Amino acid sequence: MKLHALTFAELIRDGGSYAAQFTTDDGLEYSLWLQRHGFGRSGQEPRHRFLFEYRGATRSPDCVPVVTGSDQEQAIIRRLRAFLDEAAARQRATASCEERRNLQRLTEMLEFIARRGPCFPSDLRAAGFLGDG
Secondary structure, three states: OOEEEEEEEEEOOOOOOEEEEEEEOOOOEEEEEEEEEEEOOOOOOEEEEEEEEEEOOOOOOOOOOOOOOOHHHHHHHHHHHHHHHHHHHHHOOOOOHHHHHHHHHHHHHHHHHHOOOOOOHHHHHHOOOOOOO
16 A cells, blocks of 8 residues: 555644544555653653554544554554655645645654554553453
8 A cells, every 4th residue: 555645634632642644546545543642751742652543534443553663553654754755755846835734744743653652462451452362
């Protein structure tokens, strides 16, 4: 799957969660949600832990966050970096204000994904995303 176009990238009013949605080369929607999980020592910079990846506009209730350091997480990071590199080369002079804002938010989101707090299977079980089995 290759990201074709960025539909939106937003900073959510909950204090720091991010959402992004794309269309892909197969014509389907692809979405990411990076959930704020508190704030850093300064009390101002958000901390993040749970990253959700899903197809479509709406996350299903059984969607499980991406494990930190997993192949899935690395694929997301590579996909976002490739998209941003292509977008920078393609839209530098022609991007609208909204497109530039979306790309800036996506860049911020990627930075937070790369340094988010640990999210391991034990954390997913403790948060109720996975059963005991």
